[in-house]
Every structure is written in C-alpha cells, then in structure tokens.
Amino acid sequence: MSEPTGVIHDIGYQRYTGLRLGRRAVFGALYVHGVRTAFGLGRSAKAKIFPWLVVGIVLMVAGAVTAIGSQIGETLMTYAQFADSMSWLVIFFVAVAAPELVSRDLRSGVLPLYFSRPLPTVDYPMAKLLALATALWMLLGAPQLVMFLGAAFTGNDMGAVWDELLDLVPGLLYAGLWAVVFAAVGLLIASLTGKRAFAAGGIVAVFLMTTPIVGVLSILPSQAANQLAGIASPSTLVQGVGIWTMRDQVITDPDALGPDLGAFGPVYALVAALLVAACVALLLARYRKVAAR
Amino acid sequence: MTLIATESLTKVYGGGVTALSELTVTVEPGIVGLVGANGAGKSTLIKLLLGLLTPTRGRVRVLGLDPTTEPAAVRARVGYMPEHDCLPPDLSAAELVTHLGQISGLPRTAARERASEALRHVGLHEERHRPVGGYSTGMKQRVKLAQALVHDPDLLLLDEPTNGLDPAGRDAMLALVHRIGTEFGISVLVCSHLLGEVERICDTLVAIDGGRLLRADHIAAMTSTTDVLAVEVSEGTETLAARLAALDLPVSREGRLLLVPLADQQTYDLIIGAVADLDLPLHRLDQRRHRVAELFARREGSHV
Known part of the structure; x- marks a missing residue:
C-alpha cells in the first residue's frame, strides 16, 4: 500500500540555492516572451486571432504563388517581390503587435516590476525591439521558405535547388530590412502611449499618411526631388534600398516603370540606417525616463 | 550585517x-x-x-x-x-x-x-x-x-x-x-x-x-520608556486632576481617563495617596503601553 495521496505536506518556506543566470539569459527570456506575445502565444484566444490571420494569409499567398508558378512553369514572384507585395499586411501586423508588446506594459503599470529587477534599463526596449523584428522577419521569411521548398522540389536537379537558394538568401535579407525598419518605427510610436488603440492608429498613420508625400514629391518638376521621393515614407524607403542593392530581384519586368532612384541609391541606404538609429536612440531615451518614474 | x-x-x-x-x-x-x-x-x-x-x-x-x-x-x-x-x-x-x-x-x-x-x-x-x-x-x-x-x-x-x-x-x-x-x-x-x-x-x-x-x-526602545498610568475614578475626575497637578505630576486628560507618565514606583503611591485623601471611588488604575503613534502625534499632527 502506498501512502495516502490526499495529504498535502506544508514543508514551509525554502530558500533558493540554485543557479541564478546573468544578463544574457534574462535578455533572452524577455526576448522569447516578446516573440511569443507578438503571435499571441501564452495569451487569450482573442489575442491570437489577428496575428494568425495574417500568418494564414501570407502562407496562403505563398502557397498559391508556388502552385501556380509550377503549373505554368515560370516564376510569378521573386522572394524579394513577395516581401514587397506583403508590405500592407506587415504594417497592420506591426500596428497590432507593437502596442501589444509595449503599450500594454505601460498601461498596466508592470514596468516597475521589470525595472526593480536586475534588468538594465536599455535591455527592456532592446529585447522588445529584437522580438518584434524577429516576429516580422518570421512573418515574411516563413512564406518564402514555403515558396523555396515548393520551387526547389518541383525542379529536377540539384542545380535548380542551388539557384533557388541563391534567390532565397537576398529575399530573406530584404525581409530582414523590412523587419528592422518597421519594428524600430512601430515600437517607438507604440512606446509613447499606453492606449493600444492610439498606438495602433499612430503606427498606421505614420506608415500610410507618408505615402501621399511620396506621391507629391515624385511629380514635382525636379528630377532630384523625384528620385529622392521614396525617402519620405518607410515603405518606399525600404523598397529604394532593395532596388539599389538587388535591382534584378525587386524589379523583374524590364519594361516596368519602377521608381527611379538615379544615383541616390546609397542615400536611401544611409537614410534607412539613420532612421533605425534615431528610432532606437529615442526609444532608449524614452525608457530611461519611464524607468525613473 | x-x-x-x-x-x-x-x-x-x-x-x-x-x-x-x-x-x-x-x-x-x-x-x-x-x-x-x-x-x-x-x-x-x-x-x-x-x-x-x-x-x-x-x-x-x-x-x-x-x-x-x-x-x-x-x-x-x-x-x-x-x-x-x-x-x-x-x-x-x-x-x-x-x-x-x-x-x-x-x-x-x-x-x-x-x-x-x-x-x-x-x-x-x-x-x-x-x-x-x-x-x-x-x-x-x-x-x-x-x-x-x-x-x-x-x-x-x-x-x-x-x-x-x-x-x-x-x-x-x-x-x-x-x-x-x-x-x-x-x-x-x-x-x-x-x-x-x-x-x-x-x-x-x-x-x-x-x-x-x-x-x-x-519598537521596544520606543515603548518601554514611555509607559503611562491610566487612572479612572467614578466621580471627581477634575478634583483629582487638580490634586495630581499640585503634586507636580504632568497629568493629561483622555476622555474619562487621567494619564500620568510612570516615572518610578513612587508615582503609584502618589496617585493612590491622592485618591485616598480625596476619598474618591477608584475605578481603575493600570499601567499601559504608550502607543507609538503618540510619539509622533505632536510632530505629525499637522500632516496627517
């Protein structure tokens, strides 16, 4: 006979003598928590609806593109073009995920619980930023992987797989650029308010309201203004960097009238880098202020 | 430490x-x-x-x-x-x-x-x-x-x-x-x-x-030095207060109680003597701990 199992023994309080991990592990824990939060994992069913709807759409598009492409025997869309064409969905994903990551914490007042722990003030926003960028990169990268698997294994020889891989890598890098720029801008906006609706609206506004500016600049009677127009909006800025660095991946149709950058390609890259740097600097400054409250 | x-x-x-x-x-x-x-x-x-x-x-x-x-x-x-x-x-x-x-x-x-x-x-x-x-x-x-x-x-x-x-x-x-x-x-x-x-x-x-x-x-140091004696008589509280004051005891009123700081054993004798002299019905005489609040009452009073 075993011991009765219904008895609960109160063994009293036990001191913790086990391992205590350092800064890197703490950062990692916050980062993983952030990536999960972006996809609604570990949260209510309601929080999962939108992220997984977007994931479903991008995967479906990727599947359709692959299937149709293999039927008619030509590439409908390069990997980089896929990232481009999904930019609207990325904007909406950022508008939901970024407030979920930072505005919610501002609202609930949980930050004192973080900053009273051995977590350096800069680590909180950086872990969140990295988490959002990772989530966006996965959102754009996973469908590309689907396309790659589809295309690589409908071809017959290993050479085709290698060719596909050479196209996939720039596509994933391009997705990374989208992810970093959009995460930096989106998270900064979301960190300014504890109201998630305001944060989401602000993010959509910044990404979408800047598009008309690009339109106006691109019809001004100055060639330089036209060529620099794309800088005014994050989406066209990223596209500009893509056109400069991997033109044949982004623009496949030789007759297409893609945006003309002239000699300003490097300017786009520089502005993109400065934009990310400025957003990160402002984000860190923001949290230095928040932590002292 | x-x-x-x-x-x-x-x-x-x-x-x-x-x-x-x-x-x-x-x-x-x-x-x-x-x-x-x-x-x-x-x-x-x-x-x-x-x-x-x-x-x-x-x-x-x-x-x-x-x-x-x-x-x-x-x-x-x-x-x-x-x-x-x-x-x-x-x-x-x-x-x-x-x-x-x-x-x-x-x-x-x-x-x-x-x-x-x-x-x-x-x-x-x-x-x-x-x-x-x-x-x-x-x-x-x-x-x-x-x-x-x-x-x-x-x-x-x-x-x-x-x-x-x-x-x-x-x-x-x-x-x-x-x-x-x-x-x-x-x-x-x-x-x-x-x-x-x-x-x-x-x-x-x-x-x-x-x-x-x-x-x-x-806490102990704050309370031990500040014990007081609480005296309650059924009638003649005023008279007793006056008598105790005359004996140089710093007496204070708290409702029906008279509070006298306990200096030493003699304080008891003085109070009992005074009550007996005036022939008052003594209801209670006990030592009580000073509430810490009273230590701050004077200085905090304006803020609370």
Whole structure:
C-alpha cells in the first residue's frame, strides 16, 4: 500500500540555492516572451486571432504563388517581390503587435516590476525591439521558405535547388530590412502611449499618411526631388534600398516603370540606417525616463 | 550585517522639489516599518534603495552594496512590491510570476516551481491559473507580494501593502508579512502611512516627515520608556486632576481617563495617596503601553 495521496505536506518556506543566470539569459527570456506575445502565444484566444490571420494569409499567398508558378512553369514572384507585395499586411501586423508588446506594459503599470529587477534599463526596449523584428522577419521569411521548398522540389536537379537558394538568401535579407525598419518605427510610436488603440492608429498613420508625400514629391518638376521621393515614407524607403542593392530581384519586368532612384541609391541606404538609429536612440531615451518614474 | 544604511541622503527632483533631506539612518535586519504621511519621501527612498533614482547628495547602501553603482547586484537580492496597480490583466498569476522570476535570473523550470511556491505561500492555489483581471483587490495584492518573493530575495521592499484592503484583508496581509519576516528569514521594509498597522508587526520603526528623519529605533526602545498610568475614578475626575497637578505630576486628560507618565514606583503611591485623601471611588488604575503613534502625534499632527 502506498501512502495516502490526499495529504498535502506544508514543508514551509525554502530558500533558493540554485543557479541564478546573468544578463544574457534574462535578455533572452524577455526576448522569447516578446516573440511569443507578438503571435499571441501564452495569451487569450482573442489575442491570437489577428496575428494568425495574417500568418494564414501570407502562407496562403505563398502557397498559391508556388502552385501556380509550377503549373505554368515560370516564376510569378521573386522572394524579394513577395516581401514587397506583403508590405500592407506587415504594417497592420506591426500596428497590432507593437502596442501589444509595449503599450500594454505601460498601461498596466508592470514596468516597475521589470525595472526593480536586475534588468538594465536599455535591455527592456532592446529585447522588445529584437522580438518584434524577429516576429516580422518570421512573418515574411516563413512564406518564402514555403515558396523555396515548393520551387526547389518541383525542379529536377540539384542545380535548380542551388539557384533557388541563391534567390532565397537576398529575399530573406530584404525581409530582414523590412523587419528592422518597421519594428524600430512601430515600437517607438507604440512606446509613447499606453492606449493600444492610439498606438495602433499612430503606427498606421505614420506608415500610410507618408505615402501621399511620396506621391507629391515624385511629380514635382525636379528630377532630384523625384528620385529622392521614396525617402519620405518607410515603405518606399525600404523598397529604394532593395532596388539599389538587388535591382534584378525587386524589379523583374524590364519594361516596368519602377521608381527611379538615379544615383541616390546609397542615400536611401544611409537614410534607412539613420532612421533605425534615431528610432532606437529615442526609444532608449524614452525608457530611461519611464524607468525613473 | 547592516540591512540599510544611508548617510546624509538627499534627493532633489528636477523641479527643485526636495523629496529627501539629509537622511541618515542605519537599519538592522528584521521587519522594518517606514512610516510617514503621503509625500513624506517613502517612495523616493525606496527608489533610491533600488537604484532607480540617483541621490543628489549623500550615500546609500543596501545589504552592503551601493545601488547607485551596482544596481543589478542589489536588485538581484531585493524584492519590490509597488504601491500601485501593476498587474497585466490578461495574464494568469502563475504565468506572470514565472516570467518575472525569469527576469530575476531564475532558469525557466526553477522559475515555474518557485512561482507556484511563492503563490502558495501567499495563499493562492488553483485560482493562480486564471487571468489576474478577474481577481479581487486582496488577491491582486497577494500576487504583487508573490512576484516580489519569487526569486528568494534577502530583503523585501513593500510599498503600502495593505492599500485598498478591507480590515480582514489588512490583518491577513500584515500576518503574512510578519510570517515572511520571522519564519522565512527575509528582512522586510514595510512602508505605510498608517502607523497603527506597521507597529504591530515591526521590530524597528523609521519615521520620516517632509523628507527628514523623525526617529528611528527599535519598537521596544520606543515603548518601554514611555509607559503611562491610566487612572479612572467614578466621580471627581477634575478634583483629582487638580490634586495630581499640585503634586507636580504632568497629568493629561483622555476622555474619562487621567494619564500620568510612570516615572518610578513612587508615582503609584502618589496617585493612590491622592485618591485616598480625596476619598474618591477608584475605578481603575493600570499601567499601559504608550502607543507609538503618540510619539509622533505632536510632530505629525499637522500632516496627517
């Protein structure tokens, strides 16, 4: 006979003598928590609806593109073009995920619980930023992987797989650029308010309201203004960097009238880098202020 | 070892507001009550102890460490329970406390175990898997306490732990804090604007007012020297008061009672003699402990 199992023994309080991990592990824990939060994992069913709807759409598009492409025997869309064409969905994903990551914490007042722990003030926003960028990169990268698997294994020889891989890598890098720029801008906006609706609206506004500016600049009677127009909006800025660095991946149709950058390609890259740097600097400054409250 | 030591600690905020002024105090391990009216500088002191604020002048040491230069080392050994609402409503208590345990440096499995232990110790069992948003104020306070305990700190900083609780909840929370301080072997600093609460559970009391130290001492030292005799007569209270005053006893009135500070054994004899002389019906004569509140009553009176 075993011991009765219904008895609960109160063994009293036990001191913790086990391992205590350092800064890197703490950062990692916050980062993983952030990536999960972006996809609604570990949260209510309601929080999962939108992220997984977007994931479903991008995967479906990727599947359709692959299937149709293999039927008619030509590439409908390069990997980089896929990232481009999904930019609207990325904007909406950022508008939901970024407030979920930072505005919610501002609202609930949980930050004192973080900053009273051995977590350096800069680590909180950086872990969140990295988490959002990772989530966006996965959102754009996973469908590309689907396309790659589809295309690589409908071809017959290993050479085709290698060719596909050479196209996939720039596509994933391009997705990374989208992810970093959009995460930096989106998270900064979301960190300014504890109201998630305001944060989401602000993010959509910044990404979408800047598009008309690009339109106006691109019809001004100055060639330089036209060529620099794309800088005014994050989406066209990223596209500009893509056109400069991997033109044949982004623009496949030789007759297409893609945006003309002239000699300003490097300017786009520089502005993109400065934009990310400025957003990160402002984000860190923001949290230095928040932590002292 | 000294728990907390400050030396001429001063904090002046950006707007020129002096929150703490030349605070010098040394506190030994145990349960420490930090009392003061709202705005006395309690929260500022806690933030300085956590290294969240930098002192304008002076020095501060917690568990022998300087929080301004080694904040991570201090925070790894300190648990903090804030005054205000700080729980995300859609997470369950178990998830939240586990996550915060990880942020304190515990490995994931250890964090999960310690989280359910900590929640059990504060009295949350099956309900810990429900979202915090549906908890009562008392349960939320317990979760806040559990998250401060999860990483097994050496010092707990509790900012107004009884805030918003009903009398029964207050008693339960104070009993819990007392148990943590005595049975768990964790030192506790309890902030409160209610002296009557903290004096019940503290070994040491630190009183601040307007950013300045009023008094810091062991509870025992504060009460033992200030015993009073309470005298009650069925009639002739006024006459007795006059007679005692004439005997050079500093008598004061409190309702139907006359209070006389107990200097030595002779005080008894003088009072009994006076009552017998006046032939008054003595209802009661007993020694009573001075409430700590009365120590501060005069100086705090204008703020409370």
